Amino acid sequence: MRMRKKPWAKAYLETLPQVIFQPETRQGDWAKLLKRSKIHVEIGSGKGDYCTKMAAMYPEIGWVAIERDASVSAVALRKCNGILPENMVWIVAEASEISTWFATGEISVLHLNFSDPWPKKRYAKRRLTSPNFLPSYLTLLADDGEIRLKTDNTGFFEYSVLQCEGYPLVMNEFSVDFRRIEQNEDAISEYEAKFMELGQPIYRAVWRKK
Ligand SMILES: C[S@@+](CC[C@H](N)C(=O)[O-])C[C@H]1O[C@@H](n2cnc3c(N)ncnc32)[C@H](O)[C@@H]1O
Incomplete structure (x- = not known):
C-alpha cells in the first residue's frame, strides 16, 4: 500500500546530515565517507528496519540505504530520531540512476x-x-560482489532467478523457506516481519559475481 504523502517530509529530511539527495556527487567516495572499506547497499529500504539493524550488527561495514519515496524515508528517519548508525547513510532518490552514484x-x-x-x-x-x-549492478559490484534477494512473491522470485541466469552470476544460496531455521546473521525487514507473522514462507537467493 502506498503511503499518503507527508508534506513535511522533504524539509525534515533536508535537515539531516546522513541523508543524501545528490548521490552522484559521492561517486567513488563512499568508503571514505563511511570510513569503511566494504560498502553494502540496499535498494528500496522502505521504513529502514533492515538496513539500520544490519548497520548495527555489522559495524565494520559501510551501509547505504536507497529509498525513492520521501514520505517513507522521512518516517524511517523519524523512527531513529533522525540519527542513523554512524556507519550508514540514506539516499532519497530513484535507483534507476544508480550507475551514476557508485564507481565500478x-x-x-x-x-x-x-x-x-x-x-x-x-x-x-x-x-x-x-x-x-x-x-548496472554487475558493473558496480566488486569482483567477488554479491546480490542478496528476499521476497514473499513467487512470481517475482521466479522472474529474478531466471533473469540472473542471463548474467555472469553464480547462485550460491537458495531457499524457498529461509526463516524455517533461525537466521541470526540476517535482519528481518518490515515486510518480512508481516509475512512471517502470516506464516508465509520467505524466498531467498544469493548470487556471486563470476
Ligand atoms: C515493498 S517495499 C519493501 C520495503 C522494505 N525493503 C521491506 O522489506 O520491508 C518496497 C520499497 O522500495 C521502494 N522502491 C521501489 N522501487 C524503487 C526504486 N526504483 N528506487 C528506490 N526505491 C524504490 C518503494 O518506494 C518501497 O518503499
Missing part, C-alpha cells in the same frame, strides 16, 4: 528486500531485477 566495483553486496514485484508485464521494466537494473 565500489559495492560489495547489494541487498534487495521485498522489492515491489510489478506483476503486470507492462511494468516489468520497473522490477529491480529487470534488464533495466541488472547490468
Whole structure:
C-alpha cells in the first residue's frame, strides 16, 4: 500500500546530515565517507528496519540505504530520531540512476528486500531485477560482489532467478523457506516481519559475481 504523502517530509529530511539527495556527487567516495572499506547497499529500504539493524550488527561495514519515496524515508528517519548508525547513510532518490552514484566495483553486496514485484508485464521494466537494473549492478559490484534477494512473491522470485541466469552470476544460496531455521546473521525487514507473522514462507537467493 502506498503511503499518503507527508508534506513535511522533504524539509525534515533536508535537515539531516546522513541523508543524501545528490548521490552522484559521492561517486567513488563512499568508503571514505563511511570510513569503511566494504560498502553494502540496499535498494528500496522502505521504513529502514533492515538496513539500520544490519548497520548495527555489522559495524565494520559501510551501509547505504536507497529509498525513492520521501514520505517513507522521512518516517524511517523519524523512527531513529533522525540519527542513523554512524556507519550508514540514506539516499532519497530513484535507483534507476544508480550507475551514476557508485564507481565500478565500489559495492560489495547489494541487498534487495521485498522489492515491489510489478506483476503486470507492462511494468516489468520497473522490477529491480529487470534488464533495466541488472547490468548496472554487475558493473558496480566488486569482483567477488554479491546480490542478496528476499521476497514473499513467487512470481517475482521466479522472474529474478531466471533473469540472473542471463548474467555472469553464480547462485550460491537458495531457499524457498529461509526463516524455517533461525537466521541470526540476517535482519528481518518490515515486510518480512508481516509475512512471517502470516506464516508465509520467505524466498531467498544469493548470487556471486563470476
Ligand atoms: C515493498 S517495499 C519493501 C520495503 C522494505 N525493503 C521491506 O522489506 O520491508 C518496497 C520499497 O522500495 C521502494 N522502491 C521501489 N522501487 C524503487 C526504486 N526504483 N528506487 C528506490 N526505491 C524504490 C518503494 O518506494 C518501497 O518503499
